[in-house]
Amino acid sequence: MAFKERYGASPLHLLLVLGSFALTGYAGIRLLSGQEPWMVVLWFAGAALLHDLVLLPLYTFTDRAAQIVLGGLHRPPGPPAGASSAPGRSWVNHVRVPVFLSGLLFLTYFPLILQRGNRFTAYTTLPDDVFLGRWLLITAVLFALSALTLLIRLFRSRTTSSRRTPEDDSRSGAAAEA
Known part of the structure; x- marks a missing residue:
């Protein structure tokens, strides 16, 4: 009981987190042990920038546009206006x-x-x-x-x-x- 109070979760959670870190570390070592590891780092940085600067605004805009264009469709019954969820x-x-x-x-x-x-x-x-x-x-x-x-x-x-x-x-x- 003291472990759970100090850590905030069960020992199994800690074991799974440590295992995932070990697996990620192993995969990173294997991935970067190639002939040109800087290319892998460059690829990850490029993918992150492409996602954050191009794709995220693109699919956010597309999602908002779909909500605006299709917003007049039938609204299923739900909580009254001003409630926490948007029916x-x-x-x-x-x-x-x-x-x-x-x-x-x-x-x-x-x-x-x-x-x-x-x-x-x-x-x-x-x-x-x-x-x-x-x-x-x-x-x-x-x-x-x-x-x-x-x-x-x-x-x-x-x-x-x-x-x-x-x-x-x-x-x-x-x-x-x-």
Whole structure:
């Protein structure tokens, strides 16, 4: 009990943190032990700058623009105005998640998707012209599942709000005033 009070978490947490530091250190040593370690450092610095100075403003602007343009869509029932959560923005995550996953897949496999992986067929003897179609299919499935999830949430919120009686509303209003 004294360890948890002093450290703030269980000993297992400390063990996992130390293990992750050890694994990160090992990976860093292996990565930097190549012939030109300064290239790895330059690549990481360039990636950080590219993300912070170009990509972050770009996807923040895109997200805000989508919220403004699509903000007039149906707003699911939720807490009254002025409450802590924004009910009209609950649909946004149903767009963000498939876009993020699709973008991550594209970022990982873009040489194959754009057929720039010249050595892929030579190394694997597999065709390299199927990745664009598969990525588009995965993206469509991600958006379809997200839309289905949103429709289920909207249906459940409507059935829940239609079951409420005026007495429920007066009780919740009295509880909020107290």
